[in-house]
Amino acid sequence: MTAVVAGWEAAVEAQIRAAQERGEFDNLPGAGKPIPGRNLPYDESWWIKSFLERERIPGDLLLPTPLQLRRRVERLPDEVRDLPTEESVRAFVADLNTQIVAWLRTPTGPRVVVRPVNADDTVRRWQADRAAAAADRVAATADPAPVEVPRARRCWRLPWRRR
Numbered sequence: 001m002t003a004v005v006a007g008w009e010a011a012v013e014a015q016i017r018a019a020q021e022r023g024e025f026d027n028l029p030g031a032g033k034p035i036p037g038r039n040l041p042y043d044e045s046w047w048i049k050s051f052l053e054r055e056r057i058p059g060d061l062l063l064p065t066p067l068q069l070r071r072r073v074e075r076l077p078d079e080v081r082d083l084p085t086e087e088s089v090r091a092f093v094a095d096l097n098t099q100i101v102a103w104l105r106t107p108t109g110p111r112v113v114v115r116p117v118n119a120d121d122t123v124r125r126w127q128a129d130r131a132a133a134a135a136d137r138v139a140a141t142a143d144p145a146p147v148e149v150p151r152a153r154r155c156w157r158l159p160w161r162r163r
Contacts, residue, residue, distance in 0.1 A: 064109030069100050073117055080126050087127050093119040 019025060020119045043049070052059055060071060072079075076096070097116040104114070 006125045046122075065103050066107070066109055066112035066114050069096075069103060069113055072096060073100075073114065076117060076122060077125055077129065080122065081129055083126070086123055086126070089123055090119050093117050093122050 042162070048062075051057075052062075061070060063071070076093070080092055083089050083092060097119075100114055100116050
């Protein structure tokens, strides 16, 4: 068994040496740079953090359900800001409230206070935000009346006319 392993290792080493001679390991990305995370203290969850970063997965997905719901409630004004109608805002809030009530019926995970969102308050804030954004757009696009600058009179001096 050890002869097979030794023969396999020799074959692998020969392939690596041949690739080095061909220059396949030259100019690799990250060459000469330290291995990421080696200068930090040991972290048991380094592999999950690197996976999330590499795959660009938001870390919020790892949170328990009540914390995810609480974050969604906190971010609600930003999420509904671009919705076109009041009905779509109310539908968004209704969907969020459905998820909150479902969690309240069978709570799992840590005990975190999460309450359903008042749709009327959300709509009022959405309308105020849209009105403020519209006023900002109008103020930005409205040009003040152009001010005419009087042109200076040019005084031509003729070479034969001396003063």
